[in-house]
Amino acid sequence: MSERRRKFSPQFKAEAVQMVLETGRPIAEVARDLGINEGTLGNWVNVWRRENPEPEPELTPVERVRVKEMEDEIRRLRMENEFLKKSSGLLRPDAPVAERCALIQAEKATYPIAFMCALLGVPRSTYYAWAERAAGPQTATAARRAMLAEQIQLEFTASRSTSGCRRIAAALNQRGIDASVGLVADLMRELGLRAVQPRAYKRTTVPGEQPVPAADLLGRDFTAAAPGQRLVGDITYLRTGQGWLYLAVVLDLATRMVVGWQLAPHMRTSLVTDALTMAIDAGHVQPDAIFHSDRGTQYTSAEFAAFTEAHRIRRSLGRTGVCWDNAAAESFFATLKNEMYHRHIFPTRAKARFAVAEYIEVFYNRKRLHSTLGYRTPFQALTDYRATAPAAA
Structure with a gap:
């Protein structure tokens, strides 16, 4: 099976460039996380920088020293915040000294020992004595x-x-x-390691006013013989300090990969057509594919019906108010909110957009093991299929 040349939506390009600029990580590292060519990402970044020049004002020697001090302080505060957040998830409030020493031992390659001892209230002499005992003779x-x-x-x-x-x-x-x-x-x-726990489900679907003659073509069978044949989609709400942000996704049932997504401050039909366009442009939708959703107003609109017909996509709709009819999409949103969204506060829509892009493209699609896939990542599942498809043909 010949692999189509990948096409990238303007949104994907913008989010990839933002990952380089916001985090300061090397282009090669970000490109590897996103599964794209380093040179391609480098070109996108260069184009952005040419179109958005940032002239740097000259600083006096005193100002340079002050900037350096501020950068050092910010770096220290970030490291402290990161370590305290990590330690709070790994240690009980009344954790004994031995457990705190064990955490210092586990993280000594990441943080300075003196820094961790001070934050956890462990004298350095106590930690070194514990480490010496721990390094003593051990059974197999x-x-x-x-x-x-x-x-x-x-x-x-x-x-x-x-x-x-x-x-x-x-x-x-x-x-x-x-x-x-x-x-x-x-x-x-x-x-003392405990995975983050899920929160209760809340229904947010706004049903369409007019009945739509579209059957449920999945019947709660959320499997697919090959990528691009059976897709599901849905919308969820994300609260930010600037107001609501709405996320629409397209999920491939063969690989459980999020193959299309879009964020917007509105819930117009263009939100879901843009997400599906991203999947189509990237070659993740086969002719006569099934796209399944709930009966929200966006998915039952005449505009969406015309869009799917133009792209040879068969619509499938679950019953109103029955979340199990679209359980695969609901499960993804529960995972995203449990593992990322509920663990942060987003003062702006831009911060939320960046976090969602990073979670989907870097973590969920390429690093998170999925039990439905035999503990493979969605990207691994897609790669494995492409590797075996020619042999099967």
């Missing part, structure tokens, strides 16, 4: 548990505190580290 079992505990901590941190024992065990086994779910669960309890 104790050494293996210590090694596994370190790897579990790394996987838990890499998953942004979202992975439970099953997903972490799967990740370790994929790396060639044998570990049962039960053993991982025991060690996670010892380390």
